[in-house]
Amino acid sequence: MTHARRCCLALAAALSLAPLAASAQDNESPYSWNITAVSDYLFRGVSQTDEDPTLQAGFTYTTPVGLYAGVWGSGVDFGPGDPNTELDYLIGYGVDVTDKVNVDVLLNRYTYLGASHQNYNELITTTTFAERYKLTVAYSNDVWNTRTDGWYFALGGQWPLPHEFSLNANVGRSTFEKGVAKDYTDWNVGVSRQFGLFNVGLGYYGTDSNGRYNSGKLADNRVMLSVGIGK
Known part of the structure; x- marks a missing residue:
């Protein structure tokens, strides 16, 4: 079975939920x-597909009080054999603290089909200021299922450009205990535009020398193109 076919089959559960959400035309629909x-x-700056393209899909249900749950999937390629698919399960809560500040707390379960020894959990908090700036702090006590603590800190922003384009940028720092990997910095800058339900993005991504030490060419600077549809 080809890598592309395995990805499509593994994402079928998430994709099959999309028509349910698409049928809800109300802008206040709880489905996305x-x-x-x-x-x-x-x-975080490192290729998960051996520098190859892939498909990704996600589905989320949000309650009126801000609690939400969802699933997200993507093809992956870490070398010969499994896994070929990442399937994440998430549950979280988002609340507007003030008119300009939103806080979101998310528990994400990273799972890899056919390679459960790589599964792990991560708690991710994101604080959004004035709808443009985001501060992310993430923690796992078992990063990559290594029984090692791992932290991720990131600061990003998004700004409007002429002709309905947006400029976005982000810088992040990954830190690890017990020497499972070197601490490293990743960054990206890009532009995107919404066309109805479609979104097109083009960005330039990179890591510092420690990132390239950890992951070799998979952490080299590169351009990434994304074309998506969603609601």
């Missing part, structure tokens, strides 16, 4: 969904 094609799946 997305299907995206990417030229590379980059996680």
